[in-house]
Amino acid sequence: MFRTAIPLGRWAGVAVRAHWSxxxxxxxxxxxxxxxxLPQAAxxxxxxxxxxxxxxxAAGFLASLLLHELSHAFVARHHGVAVKRITLxxxxxxxxxxxxxxxxxxxxxIAVAGPLASLLIGGTALGGAVLASGTLPPLPVSGLAWLGVSNLxxxxxxxxxGAPLDGGRILRAIIWRWRGDRARAGAIADxxxxxxxxxxxxxxxxQLLLLRQFTGLWLVLLGWFLIFAAQAEFATGPLRERLGTLRVGDIMNSSPMIAxxxxxxxxxxxxxxxxGHDRVFPVLSFDGVxxxxxxxxxLAKVPADARRAIRVTDVARKDQAVPVMRVDTEVTVLMERGHFPRAGRDLVLVTRGSGLAGVVGADDLARAFELTALDHRPRATGDHKAFPQSVK
Ligand SMILES: [Zn+2]
Incomplete structure (x- = not known):
């Protein structure tokens, strides 16, 4: 949804970006x-x-939106939850x-922090408008008053x-506290x-059809977004619960073919x-790293006449392009980070110490989802041959 966003730098350590919309x-x-x-007010x-x-x-309104999100981010960080980024x-x-x-x-x-910031900004702007009326010209006073009301x-x-609105998060927290079941509380909020x-x-x-007011379109758009977002959350909630404490080491392929x-x-x-039938491979150095x-x-992108000279390591995707997870990382963390390898194209490298313990590909992840849907836990195969086992 937000692929085409413009980076706006870091604000107090949090990356901020804006979608073109x-x-x-x-x-x-x-x-x-x-x-x-404004012509009506002045x-x-x-x-x-x-x-x-x-x-x-209008710029002030966007700035107050940013302050709302930053408030969520600061309180989250205070409670030990890292903030990936803010998108407007x-x-x-x-x-x-x-x-x-x-x-x-x-x-x-974390949920209350945002609306609280908006209330504070709204109250301050409205109070400022009341104090300034009479001293300042009517135009800036009206602008300030509009900013105050819109923040309220x-x-x-x-x-x-309702999730994903802040009120939905508050509802979730209250039910979670009351019933002691986070997954159930999340599902109710969704x-x-x-x-x-x-x-x-x-x-x-x-509003659009009966009152012929064009602003009804915003409500339709907001309503549609809420249904869509709540549904997406609802779909991932039970899956998260099903995967529970399953670790990357339990679902990985521990004897992939090595390049x-x-x-x-x-x-x-x-x-x-x-x-074998693999199409994507982990690349190891001579020392097994x-x-x-x-x-x-x-490999097919390498020109035919260069294939006898260029080495696999020169073509390999490395560093940031390849997710690396420790063998004891939970599968839900892998999903939260958005590591969904594409079949035949990507792999998550799984490490134990400095060595390779296995890989997680698209099929391994799908297999884990399907087995847990059958109420069975995928287990590590225990097939830990020394790498590189298939290379002589
Ligand atoms: Zn919020």
């Missing part, structure tokens, strides 16, 4: 303010000043956390009790988010043609 929102808010709200104000005030107020987009912002809060209390505090509305909307989304979408359609890094592309292709991965597709 933020620009659309900036323009829409500026237009709404300059052509409708009759007789000249048009260029209306646009300048509108633009500044058309319908607000999202702070992506690296893990889950350990207790209902931490869950509640933002807080109120986010407190609606269901509630779907119902809320449907109600908003229907209200939006009614010796020092071999030439041609020699390895010749070898691979007659051994895992270097990266290589697929038959990667």
């Amino acid at each position: 933020v620009l659309v929102v900036l323009l829409l808010i500026t237009d709404l303010l300059a052509s409708a709200v 009759p007789g104000a000249n048009t260029p000043w209306c646009w300048i005030t509108g633009g500044l107020t 987009w058309m319908l607000g912002g999202a702070a992506e956390l690296e893990g889950e809060p350990a207790t209902p209390k931490a869950d509640l505090r 509305l933002l807080a109120a909307f986010n407190l609606l009790p 269901r509630s988010g779907q119902v809320l989304g449907a109600v908003l979408a229907v209200a939006g359609f009614a 010796p890094g020092w071999w030439t592309v041609d020699a390895f292709a010749e070898y691979a043609a007659g051994a 895992p270097l990266g991965i290589v697929s038959l597709g990667d």
